Amino acid sequence: TDPLIRQALVDGVRERMGYPLAQGLPELREAIADWTRRRFDVVLDPDRQVIPTLGSKEAIFSLAQVVVDLDGGKDTIAYTEPGYPVYERGALFAHARPLALPLLEENGFLPELDALDVDTWSRLAAVWVNYPNNPTGAITPLSFYERLAERAREHGFVLASDEAYSELWFDEPPTSALQLDDLTNVAVFNTLSKRSSMTGYRSGFVAGDSELIAALKAFRPTVGTAPQEFVQRASVVAWGDETHVERTRELYRRKRSLFLEFFARKGVRVAGSEATMYLWLAIPRGETSESSEAFSERLLERGVLVTPGSYLGAAGEGYVRLALVPSEDDCRRAIEILEGVL
Ligand SMILES: Cc1ncc(COP(=O)(O)O)c(C=O)c1O
Incomplete structure (x- = not known):
């Protein structure tokens, strides 16, 4: 603060x-x-x-x-x-x-x-x-x-x-x-x-x-x-x-850009996500359709925590929520991990 x-x-x-x-x-x-x-x-x-x-x-x-x-x-x-x-x-x-x-x-x-x-x-x-x-x-x-x-x-x-x-x-x-x-x-x-x-x-x-x-x-x-x-x-x-609020926005903007650039490169669709500290990711559709819970568990096993969309309501199935709250360094580390998973 x-x-x-x-x-x-x-x-x-x-x-x-x-x-x-x-x-x-x-x-x-x-x-x-x-x-x-x-x-x-x-x-x-x-x-x-x-x-x-x-x-x-x-x-x-x-x-x-x-x-x-x-x-x-x-x-x-x-x-x-x-x-x-x-x-x-x-x-x-x-x-x-x-x-x-x-x-x-x-x-x-x-x-x-x-x-x-x-x-x-x-x-x-x-x-x-x-x-x-x-x-x-x-x-x-x-x-x-x-x-x-x-x-x-x-x-x-x-x-x-x-x-x-x-x-x-x-x-x-x-x-x-x-x-x-x-x-x-x-x-x-x-x-x-x-x-x-x-x-x-x-x-x-x-x-x-x-x-x-x-x-x-x-x-x-x-x-x-x-x-x-x-x-x-x-x-x-x-x-x-407003000065401190602009700084806060700038911090989220930087972390958001890191992930947006990464997901674009990986072909992962980011839905909504125009504002807030969250990114709402559409779960990549493979040959089998994975539940948001199973997808989140797979990421958690590697150390990346996201919220399964279904935990937030039935219409959230098919998505996971990524919160841009960790430090910029931890966000970069999460991206390194995700490189190998997605
Ligand atoms: C949508 C929404 N509304 C309200 C709140 C409550 O925030 P607070 O009680 O800290 O003002 C939160 C907290 O996460 C939230 O996500």
Whole structure:
């Protein structure tokens, strides 16, 4: 983590530290609103449209507790698969019906909205989408958010957009659901974990529809998930600086180029993978078609760890996810090993 951010954390530790408030420090909400203005050209009201979170995982998990209404017929949480497992777990812990929407390469890894029937639309409490996407690395045009937000208003569900990887891009900065003209029923989740390499600090935010933010302000004090004030003060510095983020992107860009060049040479197809720290590899089709698990095991035996696509959802079969997290030297070593395997 950048030294300026670490110093802000240290400076934030006072002799007495009371309980932090769930609504967060005004300075942090303003820093987040400033960031969304600079990054997406979106003006948010920091008092009514932003709330800090303890990283984004806890907020993602607990959204279902806030929006599911079993008696009122809002009993379904939809999410895309392959994907981050927490959307489904949050739904299950709220006794909601989880509904997986497959992400297929032929659809640009966007869910097929027309595949849902009217009954399903009316039962939805929330639809989770995640772009740039983990694991496929796919990005989305704003028009997809527009279509989904229109349905969210029509059928009364929350469009929950997990944008954890919005800053790990290589060509064009990705879109955000915050760029929609109408943020009714829209909640965007972001985090400093990937952007600022601050996984251990636990700092993120939810922004969007002011009614939903008010509901979170009412719910969250009970759960005790307000970030520590010294973490919030470090977060003010992190959201306010782009230099360290550019350095992070540059590091991923270099590692990504090494692998892209190698896979192109080997004729291994890289699907999606426009952004994020992941590469989504189509398993080379030999005479027999190998499962993603068997392919991953074969690589693991040589010391290269990838995630079988099927572990991340049924539609992930046929692919593996490679995470560009090891050092550049280790990435080069992995390529040497893969030379002999692929
Ligand atoms: C898609 C996605 N969303 C959210 C998160 C949660 O990140 P954090 O809780 O560190 O903010 C992750 C972490 O890996 C992720 O992959």
